[in-house]
Amino acid sequence: MKVRVHVSLKPGVLDPQGRAIQHSLEGLGFEGVNDVRAGRLLELDVADSVSDEALDEMCRKLLANMVIENYRIEKVAA
């Protein structure tokens, strides 16, 4: 089973990388980009027997830092 874990900074947490990317886009002449937030995408290949609870625990224990980040689990059809 393929699983995508999307990790993003919580709203309100400053994202200097996102801001720098936004400035770069402006520098390239793209207009109307109000904000950019940089996140992280993790693609996991796991056995079908792995439970939703276990995936959730992986996110909370390692893949995301719950102090600053949110995560979203997406199961991808094979």
Added chain:
Amino acid sequence: MSGFRAAVVTFPGSNCDRDMAVALEEVSGAPALRVWHGEASLPEGLDFIALPGGFSYGDYLRSGAMAARSPIMKAVVEAAGKGVPVLGVCNGFQILTEAGLLPGALLRNAGIHYICRTVPLSVENSSSLFTSGYAQGQRIAIPIAHHDGNYFVDDGVLDRIEGEGQVAFRYLENPNGSIRDIAGVLNEKGNVLGMMPHPERAIEGCTRRQRPWTRDVRSIGENAGFSSFLFQRS
């Protein structure tokens, strides 16, 4: 203090472990024990544990995230629970937050850049076992060298750690965007300290000398240094 037993933990990618060991020997008179991250236990009867700076595991995932889950950290968490003093500097601070021994997290510097220079700090809590050699509000200068030093904690926890006196040091000129200028944080019991500045780089006369680019240089006064910083309890 020749019986002083300090241990320095080395992770793959640590690069201040030797400096830390030299500094600990300098101030305690006893050589520091060296512990590899893959060990399951720490030496017996430790008086002090140091997690050094560097780029453990190449900062993969998040700074300190992998190291915080390495085998030795279970033993460090256990020792901290028993009251053994634990100091994390720079990457060591990041590891302590990732391990849940300290509140908050270290984000990318607000200005994006890696910063390496000596910065002025104020001592915000001079009653901890790490800082009792300083006067309350004393101004000191210690080098920083980091990319992810922007301390963040949510408002509720922030008010709690401020109220409990857990803020050990504050930047006088915030270099990295840290919330309320926080440069160093204690745990609730006061036996775990994490800080981005490198006190182990401020013990030799040649490195402690105040740099011309440190503004406000005259008012900082002589750095009290690592020895008064660490070893009040011995």
